Amino acid sequence: MxxxxxxxxxxxxxxxxxxxxxxxxxxxxxxxxxxxxxxxxxxxxxxxxxxxxxxxxxxxxxxxxxxxxxxxxxxxxxxxxxxxxxxxxxxxxxxxxxxxxxxxxxxxxxxxxxxxxxxxxxxxxxxxxxxxxxxxxxxxxxxxxxxxxxxxxxxxxxxxxxxxxxxxxxxxxxxxxxxFLFDNRYGTGQSVWDGINRTTNLIVAGKNVVVAGYGWCGKGIAMRAKGFGASVIVTEVDPIKAAEAVMDGFKVMKMSDAAKIGDYFITVTGCRDVITAEHFNLMKDGVILCNAGHFDVEVSVEELEKIAVEKQIQRNNITGYKMENGRWINLLAEGRLVNLAAGDGxxxxxxxxxxxxxxxxxxxxxxxxxxxxxxxxxxxxxxxxxxxxxxxxxxGVKIDKLSKEQKNYLNSWAE
Incomplete structure (x- = not known):
């Protein structure tokens, strides 16, 4: 064929x-x-x-x-x-x-x-x-x-x-x-920022980065954002993951609160409608939105298209949406996987x-x-x-091996 x-x-x-x-x-x-x-x-x-x-x-x-x-x-x-x-x-x-x-x-x-x-x-x-x-x-x-x-x-x-x-x-x-310990955390953590940085050519240090979802991919993205000098905010629906994010040193809040202060927004939840019209209406002028989840449903592009009064290509892989009050919201790679649609994965x-x-x-x-x-x-x-x-x-890394006695010890209930 x-x-x-x-x-x-x-x-x-x-x-x-x-x-x-x-x-x-x-x-x-x-x-x-x-x-x-x-x-x-x-x-x-x-x-x-x-x-x-x-x-x-x-x-x-x-x-x-x-x-x-x-x-x-x-x-x-x-x-x-x-x-x-x-x-x-x-x-x-x-x-x-x-x-x-x-x-x-x-x-x-x-x-x-x-x-x-x-x-x-x-x-x-x-x-x-x-x-x-x-x-x-x-x-x-x-x-x-x-x-x-x-x-x-x-x-x-x-x-x-x-x-x-x-x-x-x-x-x-x-x-x-x-x-998941390597690909999801270190791979996504690096490749998402590769895609964002090569596409925007803007600094990350000193800005508020909002990471939606604190699974292994979200952990990697947040970790790299922190390394770039950003102030990282995590949004979550899982109380255990939210608690983990707090103990990892990140701010945790609802998306409706994060929307008011974020400069970068990265969705990585696997769910839909994570960022919607409710949040677009609260965002600052010039914010950067992108998605690192598999499907392009996490940022509601449909609602963004509906409330925007003007749409304009700002740069390769960046679409600007002008709101009624003059603010611009910038969406990377049409809301698709930013690390692959705007990078090499x-x-x-x-x-x-x-x-x-x-x-x-x-x-x-x-x-x-x-x-x-x-x-x-x-x-x-x-x-x-x-x-x-x-x-x-x-x-070229070598590690120790358990001796027979150590294996027996670990498999025994007695001291």
């Missing part, structure tokens, strides 16, 4: 990007050597629907090196990089995605990728799973299972499992220690861990799908431990 991409002439630039991240992803390089020899995905059809940039491209190539028949699509209309898509096609993979696709084009690309009748799916946000359970049910008999990358996707899967409508097993890669070394989990979890699914049941399962502990051990080895 012929690929559907924007411009094949961009292939050399895309291949250059892919090779750069490959040089900085030692875990995937190690798995590349392993998979080239063992061919664990030989004869298996794999569909990858993850933000289509260089790190994802290398993951897709890894499945192909392991013998898989691989098709690739995006997981967000604004995160696909056309040169990377072209680079993958030039390397022999089938790709269905381009930057800034319409809603209809985006779904068409997902459907084209699913046309391969996949056995294993790698999903990011749950759109593939949703399609397979609604409009593409005829493909369900071919599915062995898959892996989910994000918090949002896992929440959707859990809801499906609870309603007993999930038709195949899915590994919640996002819930692995080597995912997480650092390669971080995604090295997350994608090693993906590759090993997919291999685990392939070997065990027929005894896992139609449910959401955790990444096996030995895979989590293997990835951490591989990472330490890549750093």
């Amino acid at each position: 012929k690929s559907v991409i924007r411009d094949i002439s961009l292939a050399d630039k895309g291949k250059q990007k892919i090779e750069w991240v490959r040089k900085n992803m030692p875990l995937l390089r190690s798995l590349e050597d392993e998979f080239r020899e063992t061919k664990p995905f030989n004869g298996v059809r794999v569909v990858v629907s993850v933000h289509l940039e260089a790190k994802t491209a290398y993951l897709a190539k890894l499945f192909a090196i392991g013998g898989g028949e691989v098709s690739v699509t995006g997981s967000n209309p604004l995160s696909t990089q056309d040169d990377v898509a072209a680079g993958l096609v030039a390397d022999g993979l089938d790709v269905y995605a381009w930057y800034n696709s319409t809603k209809e084009e985006y779904e068409e690309h997902l459907n084209l990728a699913l046309g391969y009748k996949p056995n294993i799916i790698i999903d990011d946000g749950g759109d593939l799973v949703n399609l397979l359970h609604t409009k593409r049910k005829e493909l369900l008999p071919h599915i062995m299972g898959g892996c989910e990358e994000t918090t949002t996707g896992v929440l959707r899967l859990k809801a499906m499992e609870k309603e007993e409508i999930l038709r195949f097993p899915m590994v919640a890669v996002n819930n692995a220690n080597c995912k 997480h650092p390669a070394e971080i995604m090295d861990m997350s994608f090693a989990l993906q590759a090993l979890s997919a291999e685990y699914m392939l070997k065990n799908y027929n005894k896992l049941g139609n449910k959401v399962i955790d990444v096996p502990v030995d895979i989590d431990q293997k990835v951490a051990t591989m990472k330490l080895k890549s750093w």
